[in-house]
Amino acid sequence: MLHLRLITPAGDVVMCDVAREAGDELIHGLRALDLDRTGSIAVGDIGLLGIVRAGALTLLAQKxxxxxxxxxTAKAGGS
Structure with missing residues (x-):
């Protein structure tokens, strides 16, 4: 199983667990939507020790x- 975290350009956080076999197809689909450029995609192996801590740090960094x-962007638009 893989744990996927996605942050959309609007700042929404989507988290889900995905079967390893479906991971490539799912990530390919997200990249086709340019979410890897306009948002953020993070994938972790559920079996890794410390996944909760790493996930929290990832979310804080992305936020x-x-x-x-x-x-x-706001400063550039306001000048």
């Missing part, structure tokens, strides 16, 4: 990244 990006 910071998108907040910074929105702030830069």
């Amino acid at each position: 910071w990244f998108w907040a910074s990006r929105r702030e830069r």
Whole structure:
């Protein structure tokens, strides 16, 4: 099983567990939607030790990244 975390450009967080066999097809579909460029895709192996801690750090980093990006966009639009 794989644990997938997706952050959309709007800042929505989507998390799901996916059978390893379906992972490639799912990620390919998300990339076809350009979500790897306009959002964020993170995949972790559920069997890895510390997945919860790593997942929390990943989400915090992604939240910071998108907040910074929105702030830069707002400043650029307001000048």
